[in-house]
Amino acid sequence: MSATPKIAVFASGSGSNFQAIYDAMKAGDLTGSIALVVTDKPNAFVVERASIAGIETLAIKPANYPSKEAYEHVILQKLSELQVEWIILAGYMRLIGDVLLEAYPNRIINIHPSLLPSFPGKDAIGQAMAHGVKVTGVTVHYVDAGMDTGPILAQAAVTVVDGDREKTEARIHEVEHELYTKTLNQLFSL
Numbered sequence: 773m774s775a776t777p778k779i780a781v782f783a784s785g786s787g788s789n790f791q792a793i794y795d796a797m798k799a800g801d802l803t804g805s806i807a808l809v810v811t812d813k814p815n816a817f818v819v820e821r822a823s824i825a826g827i828e829t830l831a832i833k834p835a836n837y838p839s840k841e842a843y844e845h846v847i848l849q850k851l852s853e854l855q856v857e858w859i860i861l862a863g864y865m866r867l868i869g870d871v872l873l874e875a876y877p878n879r880i881i882n883i884h885p886s887l888l889p890s891f892p893g894k895d896a897i898g899q900a901m902a903h904g905v906k907v908t909g910v911t912v913h914y915v916d917a918g919m920d921t922g923p924i925l926a927q928a929a930v931t932v933v934d935g936d937r938e939k940t941e942a943r944i945h946e947v948e949h950e951l952y953t954k955t956l957n958q959l960f961s962l
């Protein structure tokens with residue numbers, strides 16, 4: 773692997789984790805560069821963030837392709853052209869399929885807003901609040917074919933604030949931004 777790894781960030785939403793990674797790289801706190809943002813949601817705010825940062829975006833809707841394989845082949849083609857070494861998922865709301873998993877073995881990382889294996893899948897924060905847990909958190913993990921099931925790289929706990937979703941979510945995002953950049957830095961310097 774190169775000394776300054778090239779990554780692609782996959783996102784479907786606001787992109788605050790993309791922003792945190794970009795800012796950390798710009799500040800010299802995280803080694804590497806973002807070659808591409810991939811989104812399945814062309815109207816997602818992450819597209820605007822990428823444009824402001826001057827980073828190329830591939831906005832690609834799975835519904836326009838006959839299969840997941842065909843969709844991922846188009847993404848893979850672009851990743852190969854740009855010599856991307858790592859795929860970093862940051863709020864990408866789809867399961868990664870065989871085409872990308874086989875092309876990037878142990879090179880796809882995800883962040884999830886719970887202490888896995890508790891509360892995998894959608895709305896992990898809502899699931900945790902509904903369950904009445906007092907402590908939840910953030911997990912960074914390798915991606916496999918399952919839903920938030922790959923080997924865990926790092927975790928951090930977050931106390932549920934007064935049963936208040938908004939406050940808890942804000943704290944989770946802060947912890948995510950810190951934990952993701954720190955964990956990626958460790959991984960990239962192996």
Ligand code: GRF
Nearest residue numbers: 786787788789863883884885
């Ligand atoms: C984060 O909570 C992340 O853990 C989850 O999706 C959310 C994305 O947030 N997978 P953002 O788009 O990075 O702001």
